[in-house]
């Protein structure tokens with residue numbers, strides 16, 4: 001386990017990240033949507049979700065196209081937002097909207113990381129988290145999806161707020177074939193976990209989501225949200241072991257069953273005892289194509 005980042009560095013990161021809040025590119029529905037996702041599901045009304053999705057035409061069109069992806073369970077594209085909300089359910093539509101908004105909130109210009117590769121990883125992780133949560137039985141699958149989608153939000157922050165420093169970290173990682181967070185710590189003195197956390201706090205994300213973003217590389221450091229953080233940690237590793245990593249080979253030994261995160265999950269969910277993690281990791285190969293297609297849909301914006 002790496003040593004925690006010094007408090008004064010975290011304060012400096014937090015100060016610089018504040019600039020993102022005034023970014024003109026953030027879709028107007030994004031922040032109200034984040035607020036809504038913090039509410040208990042029974043306090044969210046169908047009309048409010050429909051209103052939020054319909055607010056921006058291009059986002060609404062994109063949501064309908066994403067909703068028709070087999071990965072979201074609908075065989076045919078719904079004709080109206082209301083029909084989509086009714087057939088998919090409120091929570092799922094909220095996460096689809098979040099997926100579309102995230103793609104727009106961070107314009108991918110001159111990123112040191114390939115944005116397509118980054119999105120494939122984030123969406124891949126979101127899908128794996130949901131599938132994992134399904135295997136566990138119980139638990140909130142859409143929350144798991146959202147956690148997977150947002151876990152590496154700090155990379156986007158680094159691309160926008162610390163492009164030069166982060167560019168050097170990416171180069172360092174590629175040359176040595178080491179994990180990006182290790183390279184960030186070595187060259188920048190902090191990682192995407194700290195910058196992501198700063199943005200998550202600024203955006204008032206839920207405590208669980210803040211824990212995921214801040215601790216997904218060290219789940220044992222998370223307190224209350226530990227099982228969710230462990231789930232994201234393992235899903236992240238699974239994606240990076242298969243074809244959904246950061247676009248380069250990471251020379252690291254991964255043993256999912258020996259990983260402390262697996263023990264954390266097993267403690268909470270006995271149902272996982274019978275799950276074959278190695279097989280699960282191979283099943284991922286089949287999902288890669290669908291995920292790549294979904295990323296193209298999201299990157300293409302609202303145009304049909």
Ligand SMILES: [Fe+2]
Pocket residue numbers: 151152181192216217
């Ligand atoms: Fe990460």
Ligand SMILES: [Fe+2]
Pocket residue numbers: 121125151152236
């Ligand atoms: Fe990741």
